[in-house]
Amino acid sequence: MDYIGEHLFPGQFGHFLVVLSLVASLVATIAYFKATTAKLEELAVSWKKIARTAFIIDLVSVIATFLLIFFVFYNHYFEYYYAWNHSDKSLKLGYLVSSIWEGQEGSFLLWAFWHGVLGCLVMRLSKKWEAPVLTVVSVAQVYMATMVLGIHFFGIKIGSSPFLLTRYMNPAFLEIKDYLSLPVFQDGNGLNQLLQNYWMQIHPPIIFLGYASFLIPFAFAIAGLWKREHSTWTKHALPWALLALAVHGLGIMMGARWAYESLNFGGYWAWDPVENASMVPWLILVAGIHTLLIYNATGHSLRATYFFFILGFPLILYSNYLTKSGDLADTSVHAFTSLGLNWQLRIGVLLFTIPSLAFFVQRYKQIPFIAKEEKTYSREFWMFIGSLILVLCGGFVAVFTSLPVINKIFNTNFNIGTDVEFFYNRVVIFVAVVLGILTAVSQYLKYKDTNKTEFWKKLIIPTIVAILISGAISMWGAIHYDTYGLGFLIAIHIALFAGVYAAVANAGYLWTGLKGKLKVAGASVGHVGFGVFLVGLLISSSKKEILSVNRINPLNFGEGNKITGSGMENLTLYHGIKNDMGEYYATYVSDSTVDNGKKIYFRIEMEKKDGSDKFTLYPDLMRNTKGDQGISNNPDAKHYWNRDIFSYINHSSKLQEGEDTAKFNTSIVKPGDTIFYSNGFLTLDKVTLNPKDGKHQFTETDTAIVAELTVHAQNGRKLKANPVYQLTNNRVKYTIDTVYAEGLAVGLTKVAGPETFEISVKDSTK
Helix, strand or coil: CCCCCCCCHHHHHHHHHHHHHHHHHHHHHHHHHHHHHCCCHHHHHHHHHHHHHHHHHHHHHHHHHHHHHHHHHHCCCCCEHHHHHHCCCCCCHHHHHHHHHHCHHHHHHHHHHHHHHHHHHHHHHCCCCHHHHHHHHHHHHHHHHHHCCCEEECCEEECCCCCCEHHHHCHHHHHCCCHHHCHHHCCCCCCCHHHCCHHHHHHHHHHHHHHHHHHHHHHHHHHHHHHCCCCCHHHHHHHHHHHHHHHHHHHHHHHHHHHHHHCCCCCCCCCCHHHHHHHHHHHHHHHHHHHHHHHHHHCCCHHHHHHHHHHHHHHHHHHHHHHHCCCCCCCCCCCCCCCCCHHHHHHHHHHHHHHHHHHHHHHHHHCCCCCCCCCCCCHHHHHHHHHHHHHHHHHHHHHHHCHHHHHHHHCCCCCCCCCHHHHHHHHHHHHHHHHHHHHHHHCCCCCCCCCHHHHHHHHHHHHHHHHHHHHHHHHHCCCCCHHHCHHHHHHHHHHHHHHHHHHHHHHHHHHHCCCCCHHHCHHHHHHHHHHHHHHHHHHHHCCCCCCCCCCCCCCCCCCCCCCCCEHHHCCCCCECCEEEECCEEEEEEEEEEECCCCEEEEEEEEEECCCCCEEEECCEEEECCCCCCCEEEECEEEECCCCEEEECCCCCHHHHCCCCCCCEEEEEECCCCEEEECCEEEEEEEEEECCCCCCCCCCCCCEEEEEEEEEEECCCCEEEECCEEEEECCEEEEECEEEHHHCEEEEEEEEEECCEEEEEEEECCC
């Protein structure tokens, strides 16, 4: 059957390019392998020429495939499912490009592109190591090509093609010649609203460059074992390892910044499983770089360096598996849904893990090592201890991040509880203490041995300065971490000292140890940065203050009340009316709808009460696309050198008019009982008659009952709801408490009997 309106050539050419990429990468793998193992120089040169040609053809094929997908997106050829599912006609050029890597197929192509670019740099810069290193890189390119192949081999799906025609996704369309004229194909599903952010245009390319960069140190380690040239590969691998460390670290930090600016939890790190999975290989690489430096200086720790470098890239692939397999779909905001390629993702992890570790074990005894133990007062001893701590920390995070996978394999139900952040923080805080102190003192140690008296003498001034600075911050910095008890608070202050100590001691070493020679000060500068980062993290995390106490509600919360876990942190704004918001007045001035009613911007004027500051915020709400119901929000913030004013809109009748069809569901409960809703559950903690706590204002003739409920959100967050049942002058009045963060309205609507009450809950997220 001939179908009307289809443009088949881009798809046919695209399939050819993907197959060409696969074949070229296979040829490059074989040719580079032959060049590495050739006995004669002439033969090696001949094979290397073939390999280079094939490798460049592979890279050109990947680039051409990417450009062809963009051509399909740009021309809105919705007969291609990938274009229909990830783009629409309203997307601006930047979002149109970034919508390509919204899907798994585009992200694999982006990854393969960076492999090719880095491979060409190795080709140019590492002549001696080109053949063995690019053999490994070419194997990775073969794997990447299979992920976008999109064929069925004996009933097994291999890869997912970005050139699959939409009609094959639904058999009904196969019977309609002009199916493209149907209303559903007049526009695409579009880019997910939460991803329509400039960070989507810059963060994924950087994070995938980081992923690709891990392959090069891994390949050098394999090449070192392969060629048995254990003493030379480390110096060639060091710049590539530093590149991977910097780029992947930048990608992680950009992701944290994106979360801070675009998500409404008001933070930058939530121990999300996908975030964790990206961080673990970075920690292992940091450990590997330190042991590599030890080896280059002393000859110790080469075996550890091999192990850490070999572990890095498989952990990147495992991180990719966790993200794209769908196993974390219920626990991570980043995870993809499964494309049915989990077996292929697992094979990728195993392909680069088992053979490489087996090769390492086989050659282990051939790796040079120094039997003599490092001295306690040597730099290499404590650098190695620090590396081990990093690896143990990474292992801890990796194991508990993998619980959904472990539960799936062994049919268990392990979990880390609802307070995810504290679960990790209570362990990582001690890692931060140890690493901060080691970072401070290790620079003052010399390789092989150090004069003890001289060592302690040099540390006196930095230690005193660090104690004074950290003590001042602890005394007057208002560090609030008292939620988890005195022990955790003490650990926080010790970590604060460790961070200050790392920064001060390394800054001092720049002058006392290096005499201001900045060309060799890379390690000290990096350690100063680590110390400042640690201090900033600890201070900023304790400074969150909620300004938007809801004073329009008839309940009086009193002066100085901190509503830290309550739905009452949301303030209702009325057009043109100045509202009290902490030190500021907030006025909802106007709004404007864009993108055919999909998004609405709100102009909020903020003015400090003393008149010293005035600015405008433009948070927005968006209708969800791609089959999701409800709305999403993009916050806006005013940035100062020492603080940010952060705001977001939870609800607007203008955008949601006619959408909120949720009804109140009633439950008869007693204290201690549980009520479930779509994203968690509520527990009735207690009910108080005529409370006299300063929060409520009732007359002597009123009969009032206040319920205290805890909302346990799916993401681990705990919120409070305090609905009121009030009898005044023989009339019943209900005060509904709204937990906007979860889309809940909670009411105490009836006294059903002795110690039993009717709780009504409306869940607007259904």
